[in-house]
Amino acid sequence: xxxxxxxxxxxxxxxxxxxxxxxxxxxxxxxxxxxxxxxxxxxxxxxxxxxxxxxxxxxxxxxxxxxxxxxxxxxxxxxxxxxxxxxxxxxxxxxxxxxxxxxxxxxxxxxxxxxxxxxxxxxxxxxxxxxxxxxxxxxxxxxxxxxxxxxxxxxxxxxxxxxxxxxxxxxxxxxxxxxxxxxxxxxxxxxxxxxxxxxxxxxxxxxxxxxxxxxxxxxxxxxxxxxxxxxxxxxxxxxxxxxxxxxxxxxxxxxxxxxxxxxxxxxxxxxxxxxxxxxxxxxxxxxxxxxxxxxxxxxxxxxxxxxxxxxxxxxxxxxxxxxxxxxxxxxxxxxxxxxxxxxxxxxxxxxxxxxxxxxxxxxxxxxxxxxxxxxxxxxxxxxxxxxxxxxxxxxxxxxxxxxxxxxxxxxxxxxxxxxxxxxxxxxxxxxxxxxx
Ligand SMILES: Cc1ncc(COP(=O)(O)O)c(C=O)c1O
Numbered sequence: 261x262x263x264x265x266x267x268x269x270x271x272x273x274x275x276x277x278x279x280x281x282x283x284x285x286x287x288x289x290x291x292x293x294x295x296x297x298x299x300x301x302x303x304x305x306x307x308x309x310x311x312x313x314x315x316x317x318x319x320x321x322x323x324x325x326x327x328x329x330x331x332x333x334x335x336x337x338x339x340x341x342x343x344x345x346x347x348x349x350x351x352x353x354x355x356x357x358x359x360x361x362x363x364x365x366x367x368x369x370x371x372x373x374x375x376x377x378x379x380x381x382x383x384x385x386x387x388x389x390x391x392x393x394x395x396x397x398x399x400x401x402x403x404x405x406x407x408x409x410x411x412x413x414x415x416x417x418x419x420x421x422x423x424x425x426x427x428x429x430x431x432x433x434x435x436x437x438x439x440x441x442x443x444x445x446x447x448x449x450x451x452x453x454x455x456x457x458x459x460x461x462x463x464x465x466x467x468x469x470x471x472x473x474x475x476x477x478x479x480x481x482x483x484x485x486x487x488x489x490x491x492x493x494x495x496x497x498x499x500x501x502x503x504x505x506x507x508x509x510x511x512x513x514x515x516x517x518x519x520x521x522x523x524x525x526x527x528x529x530x531x532x533x534x535x536x537x538x539x540x541x542x543x544x545x546x547x548x549x550x551x552x553x554x555x556x557x558x559x560x561x562x563x564x565x566x567x568x569x570x571x572x573x574x575x576x577x578x579x580x581x582x583x584x585x586x587x588x589x590x591x592x593x594x595x596x597x598x599x600x601x602x603x604x605x606x607x608x609x610x611x612x613x614x615x616x617x618x619x620x621x622x623x624x625x626x627x628x629x630x631x632x633x634x635x636x637x638x639x640x641x642x643x644x645x646x647x648x649x650x651x652x653x654x655x656x657x658x659x660x661x662x663x664x665x666x667x668x669x670x671x672x673x674x675x676x677x678x679x680x681x682x683x684x685x686x687x688x689x690x691x692x693x694x695x696x
Contacts, residue, residue: 269310270298289322289667292659293652302329305676307664315662316681318671323510323625324534326587326595328676334538334582341578347570355572358581362536362546365584366517368526372546373555374572378509378533379407381543382472384566385531386411388545389470389503391554391564392528397467399447399460402429403638404477406507406531410438412472414446416479423639426450428460451480451637454492461496470503470528471496475519476511481641482627482670483620483634487523494525503551509533509543514623516592522622535587538579586675595624595673598682602626602671609690617693627670628689630654630696654692661688 274295277284283291290296297309305328308314317328327334341354355374363369375381386398386409398411402423406412413434415423424430429450431443447464449457449471461468471493475485497504506527511519513535520527529547536542545552554563570576603619603626610617620627620634630650635641643651651669658665663685665671671685 304328320672323672328674337582354577358577369546370549371552375543381531382406383409384545385505385529393469395469397445399471401451403480405479415448452489468502470505472505474507480638481635484622490523503528505529507531538583540576540579599624599673605686615693624673657692
């Protein structure tokens with residue numbers, strides 16, 4: 261139990277942090293009231309904070325850790341690499357090996373480029389789509405989070421007063437000062453609504469470079485897209501000379517070759533990140549060779565010059581390759597089964613207790629909503645002030661019960677977890693929901 265009445269080491273650290281970091285943090289996701297907790301160390305699925313309190317980590321650094329913390333094989337591979345060097349202006353064998361491994365997991369990853377974040381991967385994917393098609397516009401799902409790139413973030417924070425009609429969702433900027441001209445180059449479509457989405461795409465048919473799609477967008481409700489929606493978007497892009505860009509920055513961990521294997525489609529480009537870095541900052545743009553070759557500097561006409569000081573960093577790729585090799589089909593099945601059991605048991609306790617809540621998710625992730633029925637799009641997933649207030653109470657309760665969740669009340673599983681950790685999560689969620 262956290263004793264909020266005593267001044268803590270975290271509280272003093274936060275005092276210092278506020279003087280030098282905006283809001284006292286480097287990423288808004290770690291902010292909590294009255295102050296963030298500061299990590300001291302972590303191993304397996306447990307993190308210890310500077311107060312010495314240990315918690316089970318169901319956030320896994322925002323879904324980026326497949327094996328929890330400090331997996332022995334990852335640590336020793338990285339340590340070996342560090343003693344040989346951490347960054348060189350020379351090509352490395354590890355980038356070939358890593359690319360070969362990713363290609364062996366998904367036949368659609370014919371060629372790829374490595375970058376340092378999911379934001380950069382999405383940005384690179386959109387620029388590649390523009391370079392390949394010679395078109396400027398992109399389409400994206402309302403509310404979907406794809407990182408910080410101006411175009412990709414449009415509408416991510418839209419609310420009832422700004423989002424407009426469902427037939428024509430507004431392109432709502434996130435950052436103040438976003439160039440208004442850019443907004444007209446982003447077509448916002450509703451999630452899981454093929455008819456409305458296709459009608460909107462049709463209005464810009466000759467101008468769209470691509471549709472950017474996450475098949476299980478976290479902020480849109482963490483519900484896997486219906487197959488007919490994904491297929492309708494794929495068919496539309498093919499028929500209209502546009503590309504399909506899948507954002508699998510989170511969802512790649514859902515299946516051996518990514519969540520795209522849930523559907524009978526093949527994207528032109530996939531943006532990857534998070535889990536493929538083995539705990540280090542990473543991103544990748546992977547796709548059809550013909551499309552990826554817009555980045556080929558040996559081409560007669562280089563359409564998209566692409567570079568980055570730390571791209572394909574050997575430490576990152578060593579960690580990533582070692583983590584992915586450990587994430588074989590059995591490991592994927594094991595954590596997906598744990599998440600399925602948690603989803604089923606939490607849903608059953610919600611029903612038995614008659615609480616206003618529901619569960620969504622797929623693969624190794626699930627999200628609890630304080631809503632009667634699972635939301636089908638961003639507008640339905642949007643939190644009312646009352647839901648936000650109660651969600652915060654629930655998250656604080658879970659925290660005090662020794663569980664770290666993603667702050668939407670989302671849990672992410674890792675191979676470092678045991679069935680007893682799942683039991684603990686289900687029990688704490690059940691009692692937390694009943695108390696609301
Ligand atoms: C679906 C999705 N795309 C892109 C990103 C951006 O990745 P990064 O935070 O590594 O820039 C995120 C991050 O949460 C994400 O969830």
